[in-house]
Amino acid sequence: MKLERLISMIYKLLNHEVLSASMLAEEFQVSPRTIYRDIDVICAAGFPVISYQGNKGGFGIMDGYKMDKSLLGSYDVASLITVLGSLSSVFEDERAQGTIERLQTIGTEHQTPSLTVDFETRRTDPDALPHLRTAITERIIVRFDYINAQNERTTRDMEPVRLHFKYGNWYIYGYCRTRMDYREFRLSRMMNLFLTRDTFQLHDEVTKEAGSSNTAWQDQVEEVVIRVGPEALAEAMDQFHQMDKQFHDDGSMTMRIPVYRPLKARWLWSILLSFGSGAEVLEPIELRSILKEQLQNTLKLYEVI
Template sequence: MKLERLISLVYMLLNNEILSASELADKYNVSQRTIYRDIETICAAGIPVVSYQGVNGGYGIMEEYKMDRSLLGSYDVDSLVTVLQSMSTVFQDERAAETIRRLKTIQSGQQASPLSLDIGGRNVYRKSLQLLRDSISELRVVRFQYISLKNERLERTVEPVQLLYRNDSWYLYGYCRNRQDYREFKLSRMEELKSIGQHFADRHQPQAERDEWSDYRSQESKAITVVIHFSATSLARALDRLHQAEKDYHEDGSLTVRFQSDERSLTSWLPHLILGFGEDAEVIEPPALRSHIAQRLQQMLGKYQ
């Protein structure tokens, strides 16, 4: 009961300029002497409570410890709390949890937030994310085994710069000592991750934001138009994977998508995506991609004959 009263008392002080001991005693139905002891306990916990003398005196929390309500609207506060709650879950960050507690003191209402966010902190990545974030903060070198796009298992020693969350996946951006250049590494392909106890100088800049779809337009190679038809039974999955493509819906519920790609994609990620839809996807253009898919299917059939 005392703990609940102390927590409530802190919030009362945060949300009011000055409260007298008699007001607080009446609210919590205790004696003023009990309020004095509670104030001492709160101060001992590190919260700066100030005592004001005079007729209108009482107790308040130091202004520097509070956040001005006028700086943030209710929508801003709700959004920040939602993002920080997801971050504190992923990284088990007590500092984020403390910030959440402070932000909640300036929320205007008690209604549920209209925003919910899960930034992909699955348990399988949690330890790796925590190790990488600590290594970035402390400028510590990390080492891991990495599976490249060529399916090679390579050892990489990296000066970590930034954690990125993009397209439902976590990435590490850093300076690779093996390649002596900046690289991105997908966490799902990293194994045996560890800090090797070495420090590096803070000379790295975070990666600039970029639009991945615009990468195709910026390449020197000629853009290739890809057209794929999806049956009605795979409409939702097609929209999930190719939501930025041009769409043409048909009366039978099926969908045709059109987008620009590059030549390399025709033999790398696109065939994997299309084959994942089975008989529900058909490549219309370009002919080279149709031929590549047909060749892949023949090779797959050969394994079962």
Template sequence: MKLERLISITYALLNNEVVSASELADKYGVSQRTIYRDIEAICAAGIPVVSYQGVNGGYGIIKEYKMDKSLLGSDDIASLITLLNSTATVFQDERAQQTIHRLKTVQSKNSRTPSLTMDLGSWRAYNEILRTLRSAINAGQLVRFYYMSAKDERMERTVEPVSLLLKYDSWYLYGFCRSRSDYRVFKLTRMSELAALPELFERRHNVPTEDIFSGGGDVQEQVEYAVIHFSAGPLARVLDEFYLDEKRFNEDGTLTLTIAQSIDTDWLMERLLSFGEDVVVLEPPSLRRRMKKKIENMLARYDEV
């Protein structure tokens, strides 16, 4: 009960210029002496409460500690609270929680129900990786982990972590890789045996302003278009995975997609194979041949069945 009263008193002080001890005593049904002890406890918690003398005196919080309501609209505040709630949950960030409390003090009592909700969290082990990396970034600690490259090569890496990045549905670590003596981007799902080392690094790093995923050089990938036919069964999943590609819904309930793909990568073929018998490659012939060869190789593993 006392904790709830302390929190409520803090909000009252944040929302008002001055509140008298008698007002607070009447509101919470306690003596003024109890209110004085509560104010002392709030001050001990680090909240800068000041007392004002005179007829209209009482208690308040210094203006520098408050957030100006005129700086943000109600929609801005609601969006910030939504985002901070999600990050605070993932990273167990007490400072973010404190910011949320401050934002709520300037949020209008008549604010509409939030039109946006977010949850950046994932399964527990993934969140623990995020927390370990963020803690290492803030402390300037080296991290070490094994990493599986796009070429399926597993190597130990020692990295000076700079920042965590969320792009689409994946988290990445940007940092200076001592194993490569250069900056690299690491996808968290490809990390294993992550450990924050006691060694600190002194190098000063800056997060680049350009898109770190775009790569460098002037090499242009060759692109061709693939026409893919899906049966009616897995259409929800097809739309989840290929929502940006050109679609044609057919009268029989099937779906035909036109997908731009790089000639030099196998990513499309690997994704299509996961649909099993519900997918057929119509064009180009080269992709049809590669799919057929891959399926034949798969079948060869089951000759003894």
């Protein structure tokens, strides 16, 4: 622990002009006397620490002294700092903040950031990500209520393995003790999450996509063809950017979207209905009937009583 404290102190001194002994003592939860001893050790190791006297005095590193920049270029450092800064704010991770301070010592001063990252968390419980990160690190079983794609509510016990951020949403992957298999859960559908007192050992993961199951999955992919009006082009591009597109002279667009079991894909129905009159499903015909029924059911809710 002492070595880790000394290393952290060195990087803090490199990133600040002056730090008082009391400030460092509070930061590292030790006495000022311990800080003075640590400073002596740092000086003995060859770091040019200067002592400043007075009310605003403290310790600092000699001007012009910098860490070796040969390991990473300024572009690499700036990108890493940006990503780590976003993760640090999401997970409230002090270790990530410490890494940022170390990277700043080899970065280019006063460089204008060319990259920003926003890991949006408004769709999740603000405590969910830090709790799950802790559970993954310490291998603690978590329990939560979950609403699946069929709108069924169940309680799950899970051995969390890793977090994903994809398609603008956070997901947790791990071994579901309720289903006795590996599952992936979307955080926005999780409720009442808490860490139990039970721990676990990692299982041997089995990749479901291997072998014949992958072929079976591909066999159930069907192409959905939609005609998008000029007023809904931006929304459609946001949702299906990489899909096959054909633009027409009247400003409309035809999109071809491969979807796994589209007649069961409620997520797809929601997106298509959100376009309103700006998009029309051309194929498959059965999907048109499903959307029509969904619209009729919605209209019934607003009929005058």
